[in-house]
Amino acid sequence: MKFDLATDKTPAGDQPKAIEALVSGVRAGMRTQTLLGVTGSGKTFTAANVIQQIQKPTLVIAHNKTLAAQLAQEYKDFFPHNAVHYFVSYYDYYQPEAYMPVSDTYIEKEAMINEEIDRLRHASTQALLTRNDVIIVASVSCIYGLGSPIEYQKVHKKIEKGFSIDRAELVRLLVGMYFERTNADLSPGHFRAVGNSVEIMPTNERVIYRLGFDGATIATISKIDAISRSIIEETETFFLFPAKHFVTPEAERARALEEIKNELDTQLKKFKQEDKILELQRLKRRTEHDLALIREVGYCNGIENYSRHFDGRAPGEAPYTLLSYFPHTKDGKPDFLTIIDESHVTLPQLGGMYAGDRSRKLTLVEHGFRLPSAIDNRPLNFSEFEERVGQCIYTSATPGKLEYAQAIPPHGQMVEQIIRPTGLLDPILDVRPITQSGTYPGQIKDFIDESVKVIEGGLRVLVTTLTKKMAEDLSDFLTERGVKSKYLHSDIKTIDRIQILTDFRRGHFDCLVGVNLLREGLDLPEVELVAILDADKEGFLRSETSLTQTIGRAARNENGRVILYADEMTNSLESAIRETTRRREQQIAYNKKHGITPKTILKEIRDITEQMRTEHQTTVETLLIVDTELYIKNPKKTLKDKRTQMEEAVERLDFETAAIIRDEIIALENLSTKKK
Numbered sequence: 001m002k003f004d005l006a007t008d009k010t011p012a013g014d015q016p017k018a019i020e021a022l023v024s025g026v027r028a029g030m031r032t033q034t035l036l037g038v039t040g041s042g043k044t045f046t047a048a049n050v051i052q053q054i055q056k057p058t059l060v061i062a063h064n065k066t067l068a069a070q071l072a073q074e075y076k077d078f079f080p081h082n083a084v085h086y087f088v089s090y091y092d093y094y095q096p097e098a099y100m101p102v103s104d105t106y107i108e109k110e111a112m113i114n115e116e117i118d119r120l121r122h123a124s125t126q127a128l129l130t131r132n133d134v135i136i137v138a139s140v141s142c143i144y145g146l147g148s149p150i151e152y153q154k155v156h157k158k159i160e161k162g163f164s165i166d167r168a169e170l171v172r173l174l175v176g177m178y179f180e181r182t183n184a185d186l187s188p189g190h191f192r193a194v195g196n197s198v199e200i201m202p203t204n205e206r207v208i209y210r211l212g213f214d215g216a217t218i219a220t221i222s223k224i225d226a227i228s229r230s231i232i233e234e235t236e237t238f239f240l241f242p243a244k245h246f247v248t249p250e251a252e253r254a255r256a257l258e259e260i261k262n263e264l265d266t267q268l269k270k271f272k273q274e275d276k277i278l279e280l281q282r283l284k285r286r287t288e289h290d291l292a293l294i295r296e297v298g299y300c301n302g303i304e305n306y307s308r309h310f311d312g313r314a315p316g317e318a319p320y321t322l323l324s325y326f327p328h329t330k331d332g333k334p335d336f337l338t339i340i341d342e343s344h345v346t347l348p349q350l351g352g353m354y355a356g357d358r359s360r361k362l363t364l365v366e367h368g369f370r371l372p373s374a375i376d377n378r379p380l381n382f383s384e385f386e387e388r389v390g391q392c393i394y395t396s397a398t399p400g401k402l403e404y405a406q407a408i409p410p411h412g413q414m415v416e417q418i419i420r421p422t423g424l425l426d427p428i429l430d431v432r433p434i435t436q437s438g439t440y441p442g443q444i445k446d447f448i449d450e451s452v453k454v455i456e457g458g459l460r461v462l463v464t465t466l467t468k469k470m471a472e473d474l475s476d477f478l479t480e481r482g483v484k485s486k487y488l489h490s491d492i493k494t495i496d497r498i499q500i501l502t503d504f505r506r507g508h509f510d511c512l513v514g515v516n517l518l519r520e521g522l523d524l525p526e527v528e529l530v531a532i533l534d535a536d537k538e539g540f541l542r543s544e545t546s547l548t549q550t551i552g553r554a555a556r557n558e559n560g561r562v563i564l565y566a567d568e569m570t571n572s573l574e575s576a577i578r579e580t581t582r583r584r585e586q587q588i589a590y591n592k593k594h595g596i597t598p599k600t601i602l603k604e605i606r607d608i609t610e611q612m613r614t615e616h617q618t619t620v621e622t623l624l625i626v627d628t629e630l631y632i633k634n635p636k637k638t639l640k641d642k643r644t645q646m647e648e649a650v651e652r653l654d655f656e657t658a659a660i661i662r663d664e665i666i667a668l669e670n671l672s673t674k675k676k
Contacts (some may be wrong), residue, residue, distance in 0.1 A: 039552025279368030
């Protein structure tokens with residue numbers, strides 16, 4: 001399939017010339033291009049038009065999960081007929097393994113995996129290996145080790161109707177593909193044998209494939225809705241990929257175990273020569289325990305630390321990552337497009353991952369907690385990243401030094417997009433003092449007064465603080481004074497962050513308080529006022545780049561304005577104000593010349609959490625619409641019938657349906673309680 005940009009929008013403002021320049025640059029073989037686009041100028045739409053014309057698989061990298069989720073939804077809207085996927089770290093909580101020699105403190109790895117995000121990661125890699133019209137929106141987790149795409153693809157199976165295999169053989173095949181057997185509810189990566197059939201839930205979608213057997217032959221293949229248990233379709237074939245990204249054939253596993261044992265012997269000799277008896281015993285005990293577990297069950301905690309041996313990589317060689325799954329030419333060169341969103345933040349992140357990881361691992365190795373090969377379980381360094389991505393387009397309203405350095409013809413260029421399609425201007429700026437003086441109440445009370453005016457007009461307010469604690473305290477303070485508010489910072493879980501932003505746009509609350517997450521890429525046209533507290537506290541959060549980006553949050557509303565609370569003018573403040581004023585004057589002149597009246601962006605309120613919302617919950621709500629009327633007429637009979645249906649579902653091991661009916665019964669009983 002080809003990319004099909006399905007939208008009624010047409011490029012406007014500076015977009016047409018930007019699209020033409022970027023497409024020409026890609027076709028001319030430019031390695032890196034920078035799209036300097038002001039906030040609200042439609043950089044994503046420009047990028048979508050470039051993808052449409054270039055027709056290559058595309059990797060979009062964002063610097064945080066919230067922004068990645070928003071971009072994924074935007075690209076899904078632009079390309080509804082193509083494969084747009086979301087690839088971020090699947091940890092809701094992650095504490096890496098570490099050792100602090102000063103206090104002799106060992107911190108064990110602790111992680112909480114989000115199964116839904118893990119499913120989306122599998123959907124991403126499987127799409128890349130099976131089709132060409134793929135856009136992957138990823139966080140910087142795309143440069144971390146993932147497992148060999150060659151082995152991953154080698155293990156996948158085409159399951160066909162009429163395939164000669166008996167039920168016992170299929171079960172062994174699934175176990176060999178890392179699927180887990182269960183007698184309870186199916187979840188991605190699990191299967192169960194029921195009567196003369198086997199039911200499988202793949203890792204990439206929440207559906208069940210039921211394989212019916214006639215002797216030693218697959219007689220039927222039914223694709224079934226995992227919740228309602230209704231048959232979606234009868235199919236002739238489907239592809240099944242392994243349930244884990246790290247796939248190691250049996251022969252390779254034996255080789256890897258031997259290599260690990262040899263490395264252990266070498267490291268133990270080294271410790272003995274250095275008279276490090278404690279480190280020697282520590283490493284010997286742990287590694288031999290891990291080897292025993294891998295031999296017996298094929299897995300141990302921290303198995304990723306041995307990934308270099310299982311992959312067959314040489315010491316120091318870069319790991320496989322998501323980039324390895326993208327298409328390459330016959331001579332091994334990347335054959336895809338890379339778009340780095342908000343590059344002034346994302347590029348430093350990409351460049352900084354390697355050093356931090358290496359420093360932590362070296363300490364673990366030095367003190368006998370890990371073998372030296374653990375260092376090769378790592379993210380790519382920046383030069384490796386540059387080698388492995390295709391032609392790059394950086395997008396930012398405030399490009400950094402690297403973007404300018406690489407935007408030199410003939411290998412690169414800088415493309416400006418200052419004029420917005422909507423005619424919207426950069427916001428009006430107002431600098432006010434922080435401290436209370438005379439009749440002036442100080443920044444907090446002044447901000448509350450200004451917020452109330454905006455909220456009474458039906459619009460929203462953003463305010464940025466310097467710390468998480470300040471954000472939480474200010475949110476509570478505002479709520480106590482009648483301003484409905486919530487805070488948003490990095491401690492809040494990925495899915496919850498996205499939901500908070502959606503609720504904010506829908507008007508469930510009026511003021512959003514944040515720290516750094518409010519800077520780049522948040523598309524909130526309902527926001528009329530942005531307040532920057534302590535704007536003169538020079539530093540990362542109040543640098544020229546940060547201030548300019550934060551100011552941009554008010555640029556999607558025709559009445560957008562920004563209040564900067566400062567007792568003195570710093571260099572960063574002066575530069576941000578000067579650049580915003582320059583752009584605003586340029587935009588006013590363009591609008592006057594072309595007779596354009598600025599209009600607030602109208603954007604449908606949607607987000608990726610709507611897709612992540614469980615089908616279970618949706619099905620329960622759908623059934624309630626039908627059954628509530630029956631319940632009102634005859635509560636006892638309705639509940640009795642429902643309990644009978646639930647028991648019948650349990651008897652036939654249909655636990656999904658039983659759980660749905662159970663939750664519907666609870667909802668109906670709650671309905672009765674509310675009426676009383």
